[in-house]
Amino acid sequence: MPTDLSPVDDALADALDDERTRQRETLSLVASENYASEAVLAAQGSVLTNKYAEGSPGERYYGGCEHADAVERLAQERARELFGADHANVQPHSGTQANLAAYQALLDSGDTVLSLELRHGGHLSHGQPYTMVDEHFDVVHYGVDPETGRLDYDAVAARATETEPDLIVSGYSAYPRAVDWERMQTIAEDVGAYHVADIAHLTGLVAAGVHPSPVGVADLVTGSTHKTIRAGRGGMILCGEERADAVDTAVMPGCQGGPLMHNVAGKAAGFAEALTPAFDVYARQTVENAAALADRLQTRGFDLVSGGTDVHFALVDLRETHPELTGAAAEAALESVGLVANKQTVPGDHRSATVASGLRIGTPAITTRGFDAAATERLADALVDVLDAPDDEAVRDDARETVAELCRQFPVYDGGAVASA
Ligand SMILES: *Cc1c(COP(=O)(O)O)cnc(C)c1O
Numbered sequence: 001m002p003t004d005l006s007p008v009d010d011a012l013a014d015a016l017d018d019e020r021t022r023q024r025e026t027l028s029l030v031a032s033e034n035y036a037s038e039a040v041l042a043a044q045g046s047v048l049t050n051k052y053a054e055g056s057p058g059e060r061y062y063g064g065c066e067h068a069d070a071v072e073r074l075a076q077e078r079a080r081e082l083f084g085a086d087h088a089n090v091q092p093h094s095g096t097q098a099n100l101a102a103y104q105a106l107l108d109s110g111d112t113v114l115s116l117e118l119r120h121g122g123h124l125s126h127g128q129p130y131t132m133v134d135e136h137f138d139v140v141h142y143g144v145d146p147e148t149g150r151l152d153y154d155a156v157a158a159r160a161t162e163t164e165p166d167l168i169v170s171g172y173s174a175y176p177r178a179v180d181w182e183r184m185q186t187i188a189e190d191v192g193a194y195h196v197a198d199i200a201h202l203t204g205l206v207a208a209g210v211h212p213s214p215v216g217v218a219d220l221v222t223g224s225t226h227k228t229i230r231a232g233r234g235g236m237i238l239c240g241e242e243r244a245d246a247v248d249t250a251v252m253p254g255c256q257g258g259p260l261m262h263n264v265a266g267k268a269a270g271f272a273e274a275l276t277p278a279f280d281v282y283a284r285q286t287v288e289n290a291a292a293l294a295d296r297l298q299t300r301g302f303d304l305v306s307g308g309t310d311v312h313f314a315l316v317d318l319r320e321t322h323p324e325l326t327g328a329a330a331e332a333a334l335e336s337v338g339l340v341a342n343k344q345t346v347p348g349d350h351r352s353a354t355v356a357s358g359l360r361i362g363t364p365a366i367t368t369r370g371f372d373a374a375a376t377e378r379l380a381d382a383l384v385d386v387l388d389a390p391d392d393e394a395v396r397d398d399a400r401e402t403v404a405e406l407c408r409q410f411p412v413y414d415g416g417a418v419a420s421a
Contacts, residue, residue: 024413024414024416029363029366031342032224036230040230040231044232046262068261076089076090078274083215085215088237090234092251094234095223099198103136105250106166106167106220107166112165113139114142114163116175121174140159146348149347150177151177170197176306176311176313184218195219196218196220197217199222201227202223202311204227205312210286221238230270233263285371286364289376290362293363296381302321303318305346312362315359317357318358319357325387327351327355329390330343330387339399343358344360366410371410375406378406379402382398386399
């Protein structure tokens with residue numbers, strides 16, 4: 001399906017077509033990426049991009065919102081059903097925007113926020129330097145246990161007692177283990193703090209029940225909608241009825257103006273897909289593939305942070321086994337054979353985030369393409385071959401051939417996976 005822009009704008013049409021080809025002919029192992037369905041793409045590319053709809057369904061600041069209302073109600077209802085939440089705000093433009101609104105709903109300027117360190121797998125929007133969160137709040141951090149790579153909940157509790165936060169943030173970007181939401185909630189309650197659980201990465205796994213849900217446990221649950229849930233780029237906030245007004249006001253006018261109604265439509269489409277039994281199978285397979293990948297990497301001599309995974313990615317620590325290979329060099333070597341992953345700092349990393357000593361390797365996108373455990377192991381072998389000999393052209397050629405075969409065997413778009421029926 002060529003992009004329908006030429007002859008109006010050849011340069012732009014070419015770039016978009018090239019990107020579509022890149023997505024079809026390489027394999028994304030970026031743990032936060034996925035392939036949205038043709039239905040989600042159609043919704044996001046719809047005339048709703050034209051419509052102003054500030055406010056909530058039935059209570060808008062603009063006329064002509066009846067169809068926007070219908071779309072947003074569908075997205076809200078489906079989100080509530082998927083996650084078992086009383087209230088869903090589907091307007092945040094992204095996961096970061098959802099977090100800003102969550103802080104706005106719960107905190108006053110100058111309050112203390114306790115969150116995981118970025119280098120241990122936290123997220124920028126949890127208050128790292130150079131963010132507005134860091135400017136407006138007093139941000140302090142907890143870490144993972146450097147030996148086990150896991151959260152030590154007693155240590156988090158001790159840190160909470162020591163720092164007396166107003167808010168504790170859980171939910172992470174690069175933590176390969178299941179999170180104990182109840183334990184985090186108890187820690188927060190014990191120091192009189194709110195608890196925001198950020199499931200940006202875990203949305204699909206939580207919706208399908210393959211990771212425990214923080215809904216009904218944490219005060220607010222935030223997330224992105226384009227990662228494991230495949231509902232197109234955006235964000236959302238889930239909460240109980242008692243915080244619904246505070247959350248809605250914090251999103252608009254607190255942090256945003258008009259919602260991106262075309263993206264709200266994408267969320268409605270993606271959430272409908274996530275409500276089908278096929279999506280549960282997908283989420284389970286995503287985790288099984290990550291386990292298969294982790295096993296294969298360990299069998300072939302790699303260290304993984306925490307020694308494995310419970311979720312949709314493995315986090316490779318290159319320091320002991322491949323001391324000469326940085327995360328950045330590993331990322332570049334893999335990209336040269338069509339495997340797209342991202343460098344990542346690991347707990348205790350002495351390298352900067354732009355160099356890093358780790359590599360995050362995720363299975364959400366390849367599982368959407370139809371990969372099973374056997375195909376994932378084949379991919380893992382090609383990946384390990386390249387990391388073991390990043391400068392060997394013959395090895396790279398073989399890996400390139402494997403990637404091309406896997407892309408042909410598991411096509412995406414243009415009749416492949418996620419094409420409309
Ligand atoms: C990806 C992510 C976000 C939000 O990212 P956006 O790019 O703004 O959607 C928030 N929190 C965590 C933990 C994430 O991994």
